[in-house]
Amino acid sequence: MNTHLHVTAWALAFILFIVALVLHKQGKEKAAKIVQMILRLDYLLILYSGGDLIMNYFNGSPMLAEAIVKGIAGIGVIAGMEMTLGKIKDGDSAKVGWSVLIVAFIITIALGFFRLPGGFN
Numbered sequence: 771m772n773t774h775l776h777v778t779a780w781a782l783a784f785i786l787f788i789v790a791l792v793l794h795k796q797g798k799e800k801a802a803k804i805v806q807m808i809l810r811l812d813y814l815l816i817l818y819s820g821g822d823l824i825m826n827y828f829n830g831s832p833m834l835a836e837a838i839v840k841g842i843a844g845i846g847v848i849a850g851m852e853m854t855l856g857k858i859k860d861g862d863s864a865k866v867g868w869s870v871l872i873v874a875f876i877i878t879i880a881l882g883f884f885r886l887p888g889g890f891n
């Protein structure tokens with residue numbers, strides 16, 4: 771299975787995340803809620819495709835540990851998006867959510883693009 775699905779799934783997640791944020795800011799709560807529900811379905815696609823990619827490393831690969839850390843950081847990105855949207859919806863400070871999101875995203879990109887071989891094939 772391919773990297774395309776994974777990259778498409780998380781790129782879509784970022785778009786939906788931004789759209790949900792903007793809708794919240796505009797006070798369009800119902801629309802924001804619907805977009806967030808679609809975003810949650812997209813998480814399943816990210817988890818499925820990411821889980822599938824991790825399977826490639828259970829063959830004695832020396833990079834298994836890094837692939838697992840990559841997966842945990844990916845789950846951290848999802849957690850960060852959920853925390854941020856949840857706090858903003860409640861009108862609370864979303865600082866922790868943003869921090870989790872940004873730190874997890876940096877680790878994810880560093881490992882996904884620059885450490886793990888992956889690639890589009």
Ligand code: HEM
Nearest residue numbers: 780817820821823824841844845847882883886887888889
């Ligand atoms: C929104 C969250 C996520 C982002 C932004 C993200 C980002 C990325 C990126 C940039 C790549 C490299 C693609 C390439 O090689 O061209 C990648 C690959 C991968 N991701 Fe994710 N990912 C996320 C979630 C996950 C999750 C939840 C898992 C595990 C369950 C996961 C596991 C993997 C694995 C195993 C690879 C393959 C690495 C390789 O062989 O190069 N990712 N991801």
